[in-house]
Amino acid sequence: MTSGDRKFNVVIAGGGSTYTPGIVKMMLQHQADFPLASITLYDNDPDRQSVLGEALAIVMREEAPEVAFAYTTDPETAFTGKDFCMAHIRVGGYPMRQQDERIPLKHGCVGQETCGAGGIAYGMRSITGMLEIIDYMERYAPDCWMLNYSNPASIVAEACRVLRPTSKVINICDMPVGTRRRMSYIVGKEYDDLDVRYFGLNHFGWWTSVKDVHTGKDYLPQLLEYVGENGYLTQAAIDAQHMDESWQATHKKARDLVAVDPQFLPNTYLKYYLYPDYVVEHSDPNHTRADEVIEGRERDVFGAAREIVRKGTATGGEFTVDNHASFIVSLARAIAYNTHEVMLCIVENKGAISNFDDDAMVEVPCMVGSDGPEALCQGEIPTFERGLMQEQLAVEKLVVEAYIEKSYLKMWQALTLSKTIPSATVAKAILDDLIEANKGWWPELS
Structure with missing residues (x-):
């Protein structure tokens, strides 16, 4: 198959997301390698989606009038005839994200949307939403592939493994993409010049190798030295991504992650597990990351959408391209054209990490083709990393079991086991508050 043989029909599930305009713009830029017949937005929040939908209809008319565009809250209309579903849903929206972050902080624990108690709460909500979308896809578009980058990806991926084991769902994350881009700034190369190896769980992993794809030059020693002194923070990254101060602090904290584990390059999210006391100390329980997003990205994207609609044109460049999302098109192309490109995906381990659970949903390099991702063997991993992963994996499995069994006890156990929570007493207090919120x-736990 060549790119000229077929045009693809795409549905974006989570059409009201602030990331939707950037993803649409990014897809339009890649039509030479991933040609489009149609883009449809789907969301169960019509008011939120319609703001972006009206603006994007103008963008599409001006930039790609040959591509059919629609937005809808009807799943049959949204999914029928689609080749790919790009899913980035946020069940409960920003009001529930605020609760996820504030409730743990009230108890002196990490308040973060994908890690610790907040991630567990979000995961319990996301499972229901993801299963609903998968079922719509299978009913109305049985040949469709879902590329899911909804958070918290590890819990969602485990739920898919257990509850929808035969579904055509690939769980992915853009965090490693962003970090790899910062690595390219540090060594003075382009993103595609780097050949990387990585293992872990989602938001919980390490780069073991970073080499020049052309010459084989090993950049790992240079990167370890730089990150050990500066974290992943670079001026180029700040300028390119208009990075919020909280994200700058996160990238800088990576230097302390290297200090405790100097042989590999860490995922920045490990700070929540290895330095939870630091995170809590530097958090404001009355103004969390959710508030920053509402006051920043949310305001900017929806403000841009309303301005496009007011003017009746998008020629002012109100929407920007989401460069991190380019990996989504690469993944879709790999499936559509059987390219066997190597990409990081969240897949069932099945021996890829030889001394880790076979049924664990791990994040590792995979060769992606028309049958989906095939994990590349990473061999054995060291005791420190394996111990951390084993504990976090147990948390994620307990959450999914609690969801299925409607078990209060298993949710309490999951929270108790998290490295972000100091005791079963605190875990129970957080759980009771989360249940109320x-x-x-959530399913009703008993």
């Missing part, structure tokens, strides 16, 4: 969102 998530009434109508």
